[in-house]
Amino acid sequence: MRRLETLAAWILGLLWILPLAYAFWTAFHPGEFSTRFQLLAPLTLDNFRRAWEAAPFARYFLNSFMLVTMVLSAQLVLCTLAGYAFARFDFPGKEIAFVLVLVQLMIMPDVLIVENYRTMARLGILDSIPAIGLPYMASAFGIFLLRQTFKTVPRELDEAARVEGATALQVLWKVYVPLARPVYLAFGLVSVSYHWNNFLWPLIVTNSVTSRPVTVGLQVFSSGDQGIDWSIITAATVMTSAPLLVAFLLFQRQFVQSFMRAGIR
């Protein structure tokens, strides 16, 4: 019985990894082997080279990198400040403000595409990287996560620092932020993978090479009508997934724990 279960688990595991394994097969072999599986089929990097030359992927990668960095740094600052306010300050309207923040957990920017597009048009920043990032910068999820974390910091530490004459911001920086380091790591990983993978909103708000992230770039590339063959599309697919995939394989434990920590509130 146990044996049978192990077998079932392994079959499911293989099934789960199959699409990715298949993508690697196709990407690293010449086109004629994309549907023929021979153990000794010659390996090649040619598909990657041709994909890289067929579309401005270097620029797309740069755009994605800038987007992810911009969003994450803005999120870290904004969410830290707001989380601190909710965790350790008493002020009238706090309850309502908190509910207003939580609204974003349910109504994500992903569904407000029509109105946000208008706003970006009014601001005159359509087709720019900040336009992709702005709706996500004040992350309710990040605020909530940091508020929970800051609340677990013992008051005594806070008061001790105040007695020594530290200001509110100094206390935040010297006491709260260092203690929340694992949470920052968790939030960072989740945020980076979310924004690296995000597609719909960037698709809507960008329409040129200078602002498109890789996900949109890949879509533009693979839906092009120049009759590109599968091996090249798959190579491009592997390429766009590679940064996160490599990071994940290297830091598996941190990734899994981060996603876990971020989910349990």
Added chain:
Amino acid sequence: MKRSTVHGWLLLLPAFVLLALFTHWPVVGTIWDSFHATPKGSRPAPWVGLENYRVMAADEVFWRSLWNNLWYALGTVPISIALAILMALWVNSAMRGRTWLRMAFFTPTILPMIAVANIWLFFYTPQYGLLEQFTRLFGIAGRNWLGSPDTALACVTIVAIWKEAGFFMIFYLAALQSIPPSLAEAAAIEGASRTYYFRRVVFPLLMPTTLFVMINAVINSVRLVDHIFVMTRGGPNNATSLLLFHVYQVGFNFWDTGYAAALTIVLLVVLAAIAIGQFVFLDKRVHYQ
């Protein structure tokens, strides 16, 4: 005014400005715009009352998308939860190769949906796709899985399940690890079978996790439409058009933003209903939390 009041609001201010601009205002704006026609040129859009909603009631693609989305949710939510529990139980047991299994199950979570959709597209391709090669062994080849309205929705649903199950698995894994081993020992001493132990002890203890995962899964069934763009573009014959995808088409292919706003209202109502449902449920605290 007290100092903590000033400080509190000052700390909140930057995040709040952005939230107001890109979450609260758009919600209000969506409601407002749904009662207006689509603006033409620089002239302000005229008030049309319920006209957009009347169009919606007569829009067959909208109804189709609504039903599709319902089936999509009914497919993804229970199956991905069941698979997630199964995966978590396996990965949490003393099974051989469980580290490898955990990696295999979790990997789809971190891959871009738009990229994996390309792989799945080829998987389903008629004649030389992987699925077709496999079914040919059983002599049932010759199907166009994504091209036929009967199977297309199921195909994109499977992709969503594949993407999500491993993500949900880790929440169950965390919950399983917090169950004291003494419970399993006690059950073993009492002679309870593994199935019985799961049904009467583990599953009830997982209830809060299930609720949390379920809410996320439902939200995802509204939000997860990326693969539609690559695999079917809503076709064939709108068989895979989901609500958010329809909003996109109306708003950004036909540029009918007034009507797109009205369609967005449907999404907002669905999400609000989930939020209220969650609030009511969490108020009862489910069990044991």
